[in-house]
Amino acid sequence: KVLLLNxxxxxxxxxxxxxxxxxxxxxxxxxxxxxxxQANTPSIIVVHNHPSGDPSPSSQDxxxxxxxxxxxxxxxxxxxxxxxxxxxxxxxxxxxxxxAFT
Numbered sequence: 001k002v003l004l005l006n007x008x009x010x011x012x013x014x015x016x017x018x019x020x021x022x023x024x025x026x027x028x029x030x031x032x033x034x035x036x037x038q039a040n041t042p043s044i045i046v047v048h049n050h051p052s053g054d055p056s057p058s059s060q061d062x063x064x065x066x067x068x069x070x071x072x073x074x075x076x077x078x079x080x081x082x083x084x085x086x087x088x089x090x091x092x093x094x095x096x097x098x099x100a101f102t
Contacts (some may be wrong), residue, residue: 003045004036005080010039020048027064029071036077041079047085055086057094065100 004012015035018027034043046068050056065082072079081095095101 001047002032002035003047004039004041005043005045007042009043009080012039018048031069032068033071033077035074037075041077043080044072045080046082048083049085053087053090054083055090055092057082057084057092057097057099060096062099065094069100 002015004015004016006012013035017031017035017075032046033044046065048061061084065079068079068082081093082100084092084094086092
């Protein structure tokens with residue numbers, strides 16, 4: 001999912017971009033940023049779950065985050081975070097862990 005944020009980082013909307021299978025999903029930056037471009041929002045947060053229940057980010061999670069940060073810079077839309085959800089209210093913020101975010 002992608003959360004669209006205004007200049008005060010308030011959520012303007014939540015859009016489902018992909019529904020993956022039990023072991024993966026193919027992500028295109030264009031599709032992730034499309035709702036933000038259409039709504040003219042300055043920033044987004046990307047959220048997805050791991051069906052295993054373990055929210056530890058994979059190397060693919062870090063790689064796509066790097067790609068999304070770069071795409072966002074070109075579009076003038078900041079990726080504020082990429083959050084991975086697990087079970088039992090567990091989650092990991094890639095920004096908080098400084099994975100792909102510098």
